[in-house]
Amino acid sequence: MKQRETMLNTTGSKPMQDIDEMGDEHIGTSTETPLRADAFEMDDELKMELIAKHFKEIMHILGLDLSDDSLRGTPQRVAKMYVQEVFSGLDPKNKPDIKLFENKYRYSEMLVEKDITFFSNCEHHFVPIYGKAHVAYISNGKVIGLSKINRIVQYFAKRPQVQERLTMQIGNELKEMLGTEDIAVVIDAHHMCVSSRGIKDVNSATVTSYYSGQFEQEEKRAEFMKYITLGK
Numbered sequence: 750m751k752q753r754e755t756m757l758n759t760t761g762s763k764p765m766q767d768i769d770e771m772g773d774e775h776i777g778t779s780t781e782t783p784l785r786a787d788a789f790e791m792d793d794e795l796k797m798e799l800i801a802k803h804f805k806e807i808m809h810i811l812g813l814d815l816s817d818d819s820l821r822g823t824p825q826r827v828a829k830m831y832v833q834e835v836f837s838g839l840d841p842k843n844k845p846d847i848k849l850f851e852n853k854y855r856y857s858e859m860l861v862e863k864d865i866t867f868f869s870n871c872e873h874h875f876v877p878i879y880g881k882a883h884v885a886y887i888s889n890g891k892v893i894g895l896s897k898i899n900r901i902v903q904y905f906a907k908r909p910q911v912q913e914r915l916t917m918q919i920g921n922e923l924k925e926m927l928g929t930e931d932i933a934v935v936i937d938a939h940h941m942c943v944s945s946r947g948i949k950d951v952n953s954a955t956v957t958s959y960y961s962g963q964f965e966q967e968e969k970r971a972e973f974m975k976y977i978t979l980g981k
Contacts, residue, residue: 780917782839782908789840793832800828835870838907845900847926849891859931859969861885861976862898871942872909880938880954883977886923887931887963898923912938912957920959930962933973 791799805815805824813820837843865882882902886893905918920934935958944951963969 780914780921782910782914782918784839793840797825797828797832800831801825804828834907835868836908838904843904843907845897845904847893847897847901849893849927852888852890852892856888856892859885859887859933859973859976860892861973862895863977865899865902867902867906867938869906869908869910869915869938871940872911874942874946875909876941876945878910878912878938878940880936882919883933883935883937883973884919884923885933885964885973885976886927886929889927889929889931891927891929893927901926912936912940912955916957916959920961924961931964932959932961933964933970934959935973935977 801824804827808815808820808823815821815824861883862885863881863883865884867880867882869878870876871878884898884902901922902919905915905922916934916936919936920932923934924930924932935956937954937956939954943949943953960970964973
């Protein structure tokens with residue numbers, strides 16, 4: 750009992766009940782991902798080494814036998830997955846290199862890229878968020894390669910996230926890159942923290958939106974939503 754109290758008291762964390770309530774309330778603190786000032790001073794190899802070490806300890810605490818052939822390499826696999834894959838969007842060096850092109854066709858209507866599949870992770874429980882992003886913009890003289898829109902979505906998705914922040918980050922980034930106020934983003938996603946724990950509702954989905962410029966007009970939003978549902 751004394752050992753348990755000592756271990757728990759060293760965490761400096763809030764009571765478990767408060768933590769659970771914060772997670773269930775889906776609190777988001779900022780449109781920027783919360784990062785320490787020294788977040789990128791450590792190289793990826795050292796990050797993976799340390800994550801593997803600590804994840805091995807987590808598995809040990811859970812009572813798993815790490816001498817088993819199936820489990821022996823799990824800490825290293827998890828560390829590699831965290832740094833190089835599912836949380837790779839935390840590092841600015843992985844930001845897509847975006848090149849813009851002149852709008853030579855003088856296309857002045859909205860361009861819609863819909864049904865962009867993404868996978869992210871809830872920052873409250875580190876379990877998956879997955880769904881579709883729908884993005885539109887109206888050119889202000891420049892256009893972007895279609896695949897780059899997908900890459901921007903994936904870049905911001907590959908972090909611990911809340912859906913509201915993810916939606917705003919995509920919208921703000923496209924607005925800055927394209928030099929236009931006319932941006933729309935809608936995200937329709939499922940949260941495993943809702944379906945696999947807590948209320949365990951496997952059917953519900955969460956929808957968030959970002960509208961700026963012409964998309965703040967009801968008519969433009971309605972046109973955008975019409976394209977999203979086209980063919981469904």
